[in-house]
Amino acid sequence: MSTVKQAPNREVQAVKAPAGRWWIAAAMALGAVVVALLLPNVAGGDVGGMTHYMGLLAANQPWNLLLFMAVPVILAETLAITELVVLFTQGACQPWVRALNRWAGFIAGPWFLSITVYLMKNAVWPLTSGGAWHGAADAIAVGFYLAGVVPLVGITLIELGLIGGVTQRSRMKLHATCVGIFLVAAHVAMIFGMLDPTLLGWQPSHLMPGGETMPGMTH
Secondary structure (H helix, E strand, O other): OHHHHHHHHHHHHHHHHHHHHHHHHHHHHHHHHHHHHHOOOOOOOOOOOOOHHHHHHHOOOOHHHHHHHHHHHHHHHHHHHHHHHHHHOOOOOOHHHHHHHHHHHHHHHHHHHHHHHHHHHHHHHHHHHOOOOOHHHHHHHHHHHHHOHHHHHHHHHHHOOOOOOOOHHHHHHHHHHHHHHHHHHHHHHHHHHOOOHHHHOOOOOOEOOOOOEOOOOOO
């Protein structure tokens, strides 16, 4: 009789645990969105002849550089390095390595979700509605940068046990794949963000008679 009673209990626990984790994920997402909507606009104004990606990082120094670039990249590099340690030691690493990997995964998703919502509100929508993109390089840089939200949120969901399969190996494989995708997207964004947008066809709207851009009059 005891075995018959315990089986339903285990079944109930297996159902309830994922539901609780989904609530945690929802709360983290809601908090990230609320923070993004409440923060003041520091996305930068006139960026001259640069891409808006570079304009964002150059404005409000050093805070924009730290918040939009340093923190996400440091979290991703921390995840990559600690995962390599776990793989090379075949799991026989120090407990703090796994803890560091886990906490970096927990923080990365909400942090970048907040960045994505913030930039959609303060950069992507105004630039799109005003037709102010600086050509293909500008759109590619910002697009790949914001695409990083998918793998980073995925990593957080893996840490919460919501995706990634039932085995530790399958979760580690998806975890490592997400880290790799984010690093590729971030580096593509950096390359196109640092590119002169005129090389991919963008032309400043206001030109002086000699063909040079009028200072402070680009869009």
